[in-house]
Amino acid sequence: MPVIGLGTAAIPLPPHETLTSILIDAFEVGYKHFETASLYGTEEPLGKAVAKALELGLIKSRDEVFITSKLWTSDAHPDLLVPALKTSVQKLGLENMGSYGRVLQIGLSKVYVSNFGIKKLTQLLENTIIPPAVNQVEINPSWQQRKLREFCKQKGIHVSAWSPLGAYKTSYGTNAVLESPIIKEIACARQKSTAQIALRWIYEQGATANVKSFNKERMKQNLDIFDWELSEEESQKFSYIPQRRVHSGVNFVSENGPYRTLEELWDGDP
Numbered sequence: 134m135p136v137i138g139l140g141t142a143a144i145p146l147p148p149h150e151t152l153t154s155i156l157i158d159a160f161e162v163g164y165k166h167f168e169t170a171s172l173y174g175t176e177e178p179l180g181k182a183v184a185k186a187l188e189l190g191l192i193k194s195r196d197e198v199f200i201t202s203k204l205w206t207s208d209a210h211p212d213l214l215v216p217a218l219k220t221s222v223q224k225l226g227l228e229n230m231g232s233y234g235r236v237l238q239i240g241l242s243k244v245y246v247s248n249f250g251i252k253k254l255t256q257l258l259e260n261t262i263i264p265p266a267v268n269q270v271e272i273n274p275s276w277q278q279r280k281l282r283e284f285c286k287q288k289g290i291h292v293s294a295w296s297p298l299g300a301y302k303t304s305y306g307t308n309a310v311l312e313s314p315i316i317k318e319i320a321c322a323r324q325k326s327t328a329q330i331a332l333r334w335i336y337e338q339g340a341t342a343n344v345k346s347f348n349k350e351r352m353k354q355n356l357d358i359f360d361w362e363l364s365e366e367e368s369q370k371f372s373y374i375p376q377r378r379v380h381s382g383v384n385f386v387s388e389n390g391p392y393r394t395l396e397e398l399w400d401g402d403p
């Protein structure tokens with residue numbers, strides 16, 4: 134799985150055609166890993182962008198591209214699961230490229246979960262014969278998830294980050310990452326952007342990052358984190374960054390849903 138994935142969640146979403154052309158920009162600057170979800174509404178434009186990238190010769194084969202999509206919670210029922218996966222695969226256009234059967238196979242033999250805390254992972258590990266390969270959760274310098282990451286490491290579960298930049302300048306985001314005085318100081322000394330410092334830190338933690346940008350220059354900048362490293366002293370400074378979730382999750386709890394409280398949603402780690 135390429136270390137930097139392009140996140141495609143956005144509110145509001147650009148029209149599909151515009152989004153497809155933005156995603157072609159991403160192929161042009163070198164992205165090979167894309168993160169979508171049935172909920173985001175970006176599977177279809179992403180599928181079109183993959184087809185166009187093939188047509189333009191930006192990629193030689195579909196196999197070069199790693200795509201993560203997500204089943205939404207309301208489809209996590211035995212009778213809804215396979216139809217929902219099929220819809221996602223169809224929207225991504227994978228059927229047309231002859232990869233449908235195989236992809237499904239991979240999707241069903243590797244388990245990729247998202248937003249699982251230690252309690253949910255423990256329950257899952259106790260009740261499955263296929264342990265999850267990846268857990269995608271919020272990780273950024275202002276929500277570092279050290280305990281969960283340590284747990285995942287012990288269990289051999291790879292951790293992938295959503296909102297690695299704290300969803301900067303979005304309706305639900307924070308400036309606590311890109312405007313952190315600690316990160317700014319490091320960025321200034323290293324002549325890098327604060328985004329690059331945050332992404333490099335995530336990479337050095339052994340996690341992958343799904344970073345959203347629909348701007349070609351920033352997309353490029355976010356990939357440019359591999360030929361330098363943070364010093365030990367710089368890394369240590371991250372432990373002084375105040376910790377707080379970007380997404381409280383309040384929209385995802387309901388009296389009638391699977392998670393009635395934030396405590397339940399986040400496994401007691403609010």
Ligand code: A2P
Pocket residue numbers: 140295296297298299300301302303311326328329343344345346347348351352354355
């Ligand atoms: P844009 O799409 O205009 O680049 P996250 O990945 O944590 O959810 O953050 C996404 C937000 O951060 C988006 O608003 C995105 O805006 C912005 N962003 C992405 N890359 C950068 C960057 N290198 N510098 C500044 N802002 C960035």
